[in-house]
Amino acid sequence: MKLAILGADPTTVDLARAAMASGMHTIDWVCEIEPDSPSAGELRSVARTARPAEQWESFLDLTLIDAVIVGRASDEDRRIEQLRKLIQVAMPVIVSHPVADSMLIYYELDMIRREGGAIVLPYLPGRLHPAIQQLARLASALDSPLGKPEQLVMERLLVDRGREQVLAQFSRDVDLIRAVVGEISRIGAMGSTTEQASLANLGVQMSGPGGILARWSVGPTAGGASARLTLSGSTGNATLNIPATGAWTLAIGGTATGGDFAAWDPARAALDALANAIAGNEIKPDWVDACRDVELSETIERSLRKGRNVDLHYEEYTEEGTFKGLMTSLGCGLLMAGLALVVVVALVENIARALKRPIPLVDRWPYLLVGLLGVFLLMQLFSLLFARNDPKDRPGEGPPPND
Numbered sequence: 001m002k003l004a005i006l007g008a009d010p011t012t013v014d015l016a017r018a019a020m021a022s023g024m025h026t027i028d029w030v031c032e033i034e035p036d037s038p039s040a041g042e043l044r045s046v047a048r049t050a051r052p053a054e055q056w057e058s059f060l061d062l063t064l065i066d067a068v069i070v071g072r073a074s075d076e077d078r079r080i081e082q083l084r085k086l087i088q089v090a091m092p093v094i095v096s097h098p099v100a101d102s103m104l105i106y107y108e109l110d111m112i113r114r115e116g117g118a119i120v121l122p123y124l125p126g127r128l129h130p131a132i133q134q135l136a137r138l139a140s141a142l143d144s145p146l147g148k149p150e151q152l153v154m155e156r157l158l159v160d161r162g163r164e165q166v167l168a169q170f171s172r173d174v175d176l177i178r179a180v181v182g183e184i185s186r187i188g189a190m191g192s193t194t195e196q197a198s199l200a201n202l203g204v205q206m207s208g209p210g211g212i213l214a215r216w217s218v219g220p221t222a223g224g225a226s227a228r229l230t231l232s233g234s235t236g237n238a239t240l241n242i243p244a245t246g247a248w249t250l251a252i253g254g255t256a257t258g259g260d261f262a263a264w265d266p267a268r269a270a271l272d273a274l275a276n277a278i279a280g281n282e283i284k285p286d287w288v289d290a291c292r293d294v295e296l297s298e299t300i301e302r303s304l305r306k307g308r309n310v311d312l313h314y315e316e317y318t319e320e321g322t323f324k325g326l327m328t329s330l331g332c333g334l335l336m337a338g339l340a341l342v343v344v345v346a347l348v349e350n351i352a353r354a355l356k357r358p359i360p361l362v363d364r365w366p367y368l369l370v371g372l373l374g375v376f377l378l379m380q381l382f383s384l385l386f387a388r389n390d391p392k393d394r395p396g397e398g399p400p401p402n403d
Contacts, residue, residue, distance in 0.1 A: 001275060004029040004059050005047065006082065007071030008039040011096035011123045015069050016046045018267035025271060028065060031056045034074065056082060060089050067092040067119075067274055076100055083109060090118040094274050097122040097290055098171045101164070103298045106291040113287055119277045122290035124172065125266035127179045128273065131240050131250045135180045135231055138238055138252070139212060145253060146233025151213040152181050153230045157221035161200040166218055170204065171297040173216060173227065175285055178292070180231065182210035188309035189300045204300060205309075341368060 003019055005012050005027060019025035031053040033040045053059065059068050068086060070093050073079040080100055086093050087109060100106065113120045126132060139149045156173055158165060178184060184206045191202040199218070206214040224244025231238045236253040247262035277283045295312070303310045 001025045001066040001271075001278075002028050002064075003067055003069055004031070004053070004065045005033075005043070005050070005069045005071070006031050006056055006059060007073050007079065007096075008033045008037045008043040009071035009096055010039055012069050012071040013039050013043050013046060014267040015094065015123070015271065016043060018265060018271055020046060022268060022271065029053045029059070031059065032073070039071075057085075060085060060091060062089065062091060065091075067094065067278065069094055070099065071096045072099055080105055080109075084112060087112045087118045087120055088116060090116050092119040092274065092278050094121045094123060094270060095290075097124055098168055098294055098297070101167070101294070101297075103291065103295045106287075106294045110287055110291055119274075120287045121270070121274055121277060121283060122285060122287060122293075123270055124175045124285045124290065124293075125270045125273075126172070126176050126242075127285050127289075128269045129248065129261075129264060129266070131248050131261060132176055132179050134250060134257075135229065135238060135240060138231060138233075139180050139210075144233060145236060146231065146238060147235030149181075149212050149231060149233045151215065151232050152177060153232070154214070154216045154227060156216065156218045156225070156227045157223075158218055158225050159221060159223075161198050161218060161220065163199050166199040166202055167297050167300065169218070169225070170202075170216065170300065171293045174206075174296050175289060175293050176229070177206065177214050177216065178289070179285075180229075181206075181212040181214050182208055183292075184208045184214070184296060185312050186309050187296060187299050187303060187312065189303040191304055202300070206296075338373070 001019075001024070003015075003025055005016060016027050019027055027047040027050040029052075030043065030047055030050045033043060033052075058064065068091055070079070070083060070086070076099075083093070083095070083099070098106075109120065112118070138144050138146055139152070154173060154177060156169060158169060174184070185208045186206065188205045189202065190204075191199050200220070202218050204216040206216070208214075226244045227242040229240040229242070231240075238250065238252045241249045247264075249261065250257050273283045299310050299312065
């Protein structure tokens with residue numbers, strides 16, 4: 001693939017290094033490499049042959065490149081606007097996750113993606129790791145050597161435990177948790193509730209339809225970010241160690257396994273997933289997974305403010321669903337307005353009888369009520385006037401079929 005890079009951060013550096021080492025991909029263009037970015041010098045060193053693009057809009061040309069690697073930026077609003085335009089022209093992108101801190105932005109990008117059938121992948125390669133897939137099998141197998149799975153505990157160690165860093169790390173880690181235990185429908189957080197807090201000792205408890213309790217916590221470390229996952233069952237445990245550098249190790253019931261983990265390259269796996277998606281294959285994790293990860297991260301803030309568990313009700317965010325929700329709200333408002341009108345008219349009529357003097361226009365209230373209901377019915381036609389079908393249902397659009 002011919003790749004372009006928009007922005008410099010650790011994700012874009014790793015992907016650039018994997019692309020250059022693969023022999024199958026090239027980094028042809030780079031743009032908006034901020035000089036003060038800690039990753040700028042490293043990216044220029046890795047992608048030495050890439051040409052700098054004066055305007056990022058050149059990346060909208062589908063004949064120039066095959067895909068764009070998008071990193072985080074200090075100007076988040078600008079980066080999101082760039083993503084909107086890239087997705088609108090159906091340019092395949094792989095995005096540093098989380099690229100924004102807002103769930104609403106993620107779901108907005110998802111609606112644009114659905115409308116045009118674009119390929120948008122978050123950089124979440126951990127789910128593709130064979131150790132995570134093995135843990136997922138242990139959690140779902142009827143004859144699991146661990147017995148009945150009961151809980152998954154993830155301990156994350158970070159050097160910088162500031163609020164932004166902790167929440168960003170959680171949005172990545174929770175994808176691994178969801179890969180093992182399934183969807184999460186309830187979340188409860190324990191930590192400081194002040195806005196200036198670092199969340200240095202944040203603890204999160206999660207549960208879902210799968211029946212496996214999940215816990216996530218953050219702690220200090222002097223080295224790089226590392227983690228440990230422990231899946232506990234009724235008869236045994238499985239422990240996965242994720243070091244800051246080097247190969248992951250998995251021990252099932254005290255017996256180490258997975259000697260081939262050293263050969264696994266997360267950035268290479270992400271690029272392979274992107275190539276498979278462009279070829280028309282279904283890839284996990286996808287952008288919907290990224291949306292739900294960020295939604296769970298946002299829910300931590302809500303849980304801390306309320307001091308209790310928060311229930312989640314996942315649903316597909318589409319333009320049609322948003323329109324129906326808006327119509328429901330407006331319909332309730334109009335019905336309440338109609339009820340208020342009836343009450344006001346009754347009071348005015350009583351006042352008119354007491355004064356023995358008619359009040360102008362009071363006798364025309366039924367026409368006003370009918371008018372309110374008529375406006376509501378006319379608004380329902382908007383769903384027909386502006387209806388859009390899924391691109392996959394329109395002939396000649398959407399991803400190409402498999403050969």
